[in-house]
Amino acid sequence: MNPTLTAVRLGLERGRIELRQTFTSVSEDIQLAVFIALSLLVLVLLRHRMIPGSHFPLSLSILPSMIGMNIAVNSLAGISGQIPVDRDDGTMLRTKAIPGGLVGYLVGKTTLQTTRMFIGIAIMLAAGVPLVDGVTLNSVGAWLTLVWVILLGLAATLPIGIALGAFINSRALLLLLLGCFGLAAISGIFYPITHLPAALQDIGQVFPVYWLGLGMRSAMLPHALVTVEIGGSWRHWQTFAVLSAWAIVGLCTAPVLLRRMARREAGSRLTARREKLLRTAG
Amino acid sequence: MAILGKPEALARHPQHHSEQAAEEEIAVDVRDLWMRYGSMDVLRGLTFTIHRGEIVALLGPNGAGKTTTIEILEGFRTHSAGHVAVLGADPSHAGDWWRARVGVVLQTWRDHAKWRVRELLEHLGAYYAPYSTQEIQRPWDVDELLAAVGLTECARKKIAWLSGGQRRRLDVAIGIVGRPELLFLDEPTVGFDPEARREFHEMVHRQADRDRTTVLITTHDLDEADKLADRVLVLAGGQIIADGSPDELSSRMSTQAEVRWSRDGQRYVHSTREATRFVRDLFAQYGEAIEDLEVRRASLEDTYVSLVHKFEAGEAEAAVQAFTGAAR
Numbered sequence: 001m002n003p004t005l006t007a008v009r010l011g012l013e014r015g016r017i018e019l020r021q022t023f024t025s026v027s028e029d030i031q032l033a034v035f036i037a038l039s040l041l042v043l044v045l046l047r048h049r050m051i052p053g054s055h056f057p058l059s060l061s062i063l064p065s066m067i068g069m070n071i072a073v074n075s076l077a078g079i080s081g082q083i084p085v086d087r088d089d090g091t092m093l094r095t096k097a098i099p100g101g102l103v104g105y106l107v108g109k110t111t112l113q114t115t116r117m118f119i120g121i122a123i124m125l126a127a128g129v130p131l132v133d134g135v136t137l138n139s140v141g142a143w144l145t146l147v148w149v150i151l152l153g154l155a156a157t158l159p160i161g162i163a164l165g166a167f168i169n170s171r172a173l174l175l176l177l178l179g180c181f182g183l184a185a186i187s188g189i190f191y192p193i194t195h196l197p198a199a200l201q202d203i204g205q206v207f208p209v210y211w212l213g214l215g216m217r218s219a220m221l222p223h224a225l226v227t228v229e230i231g232g233s234w235r236h237w238q239t240f241a242v243l244s245a246w247a248i249v250g251l252c253t254a255p256v257l258l259r260r261m262a263r264r265e266a267g268s269r270l271t272a273r274r275e276k277l278l279r280t281a282g
Numbered sequence: 283m284a285i286l287g288k289p290e291a292l293a294r295h296p297q298h299h300s301e302q303a304a305e306e307e308i309a310v311d312v313r314d315l316w317m318r319y320g321s322m323d324v325l326r327g328l329t330f331t332i333h334r335g336e337i338v339a340l341l342g343p344n345g346a347g348k349t350t351t352i353e354i355l356e357g358f359r360t361h362s363a364g365h366v367a368v369l370g371a372d373p374s375h376a377g378d379w380w381r382a383r384v385g386v387v388l389q390t391w392r393d394h395a396k397w398r399v400r401e402l403l404e405h406l407g408a409y410y411a412p413y414s415t416q417e418i419q420r421p422w423d424v425d426e427l428l429a430a431v432g433l434t435e436c437a438r439k440k441i442a443w444l445s446g447g448q449r450r451r452l453d454v455a456i457g458i459v460g461r462p463e464l465l466f467l468d469e470p471t472v473g474f475d476p477e478a479r480r481e482f483h484e485m486v487h488r489q490a491d492r493d494r495t496t497v498l499i500t501t502h503d504l505d506e507a508d509k510l511a512d513r514v515l516v517l518a519g520g521q522i523i524a525d526g527s528p529d530e531l532s533s534r535m536s537t538q539a540e541v542r543w544s545r546d547g548q549r550y551v552h553s554t555r556e557a558t559r560f561v562r563d564l565f566a567q568y569g570e571a572i573e574d575l576e577v578r579r580a581s582l583e584d585t586y587v588s589l590v591h592k593f594e595a596g597e598a599e600a601a602v603q604a605f606t607g608a609a610r
Contacts, residue, residue, distance in 0.1 A: 001411060001412040002412065003378055003412040003413070006408070006409065006411060006412050007409065010405065010408055010409055013405060013408075014405065017397070017401065017405065018396075021396045021397070025396070086393075089392040089393045089395070090388060090392060090393035091393040091394060093358075093388060093393075094388065094393050094394070094406075094456070096358070097356070097381070097386040097388065098381065098406060098409045098410075098460070099378035099379070099381040099382040099409055099410065099412075099413060099460075100378055100409050101409060104409065265358065
């Protein structure tokens, strides 16, 4: 029996068990439901607004953009939110005391988080596509684009999320979430990026949120809407290049940061942190 | 030390290193261990060994460095200076093979709250399966393990719903699920009632007997060290100030005696090392005026408690000297 393979297999098992736990947990079900309901509400509210310079509703472009944003937020703020929690309650130290535990933990968290994300995407597609008129997910090519953008987007954002989770504390989480939504605002999620000041456009294009949104729009929208995008093109090659670059940065830094964090983890630090938390709370 | 050069190989094939048979009998070897945080030396030159199959208690007041020591041995902390070998390897650089042979019972309370007892033990146990050897089949059978720690009834319970004592027993079960050769327990019975504590001690003894597991337990409670350990290491001021079986320590340290008497309706108390001579002088001086005479040897507990008091009053050096002086 290969120890690493065993740890990976157990990580998948951990993901499956924790996924089942989230579905029997009312609070996490509500979180997911509220998030999806809010997204759909945005679509309904904006159904009469038009994309500037076209006769398509704004909600049509928002649906794929939001799905793209969902992938980024889920990875960046979702998984990075779980690592500090698991560090504070001792889960991280527990996995460290076990041979192959950290590998199992990471595989488990990734499995849990991506599965939840896919479920969210499926619900948003199923409920959103009938709500907005004109989604063109009707060819093999469109679906293939959808799949590669999602997978590459995950590769670009999940390791970064893990790296962030390794060095932020649980209180910095809210900031991270705000940061994500701030990023969404300059990434052309709710309004075409071409209507933003040039400087903001440049900043937005550095981060994966914009490219995930663009990639999803390229898969789901009628070709006529390409005119709204920067350079009048879906820019698949650039999407591929930028997301790949983020994936490489993440894959290189995440293991280093996580190992460093796990190495520093010891029982007494856990106790100290808990006491500090209780003091500030009390 | 030759062992340090190939910790992984040694951990993998302990039986192939017959030339190191003597070393193999030593589970923990610590020499001149120093630990410094900032400008403070928490550990100042610890030296001790623990043999295979021994149950050793590391006893000391709060802040003596017990947790720091055990965390270094567990591989969760790197030490500043000195030599540390645990199962033949340096714990801060040991790999998964080493990890599989060591069990750690953590002082945690909340992790895996949503999991069920049996589910978690099965899951965590499975990580040890690739590390079975001819002698040791890993992990423990979960049903047997549940019975051993008295959690059979709770097997399907959610961990968040366990009582404090049940949760602690689960922590121990997790610590031994991989059938460790060496088990670390850090202050395991804090917050236990006497009944739960006795059950816990019995459980540790059963485990140690069953697999000849070496156990290192930290505690600030002398009674616990006395009941549980074959050998007690007293840690204070970052140094080991006494090392011996509970009986040895007790006879070595109980040199101080307390003499109480009354004279003319007045009560007196005097502490002395030479009770016999003191009483003889007392009678020589006052004769029949002495009443209610009582001579009591200070127990190990008295000696230890006074150490702790002095230590906590900030007279660490004085306390250590008094204690080591008494032990000689």
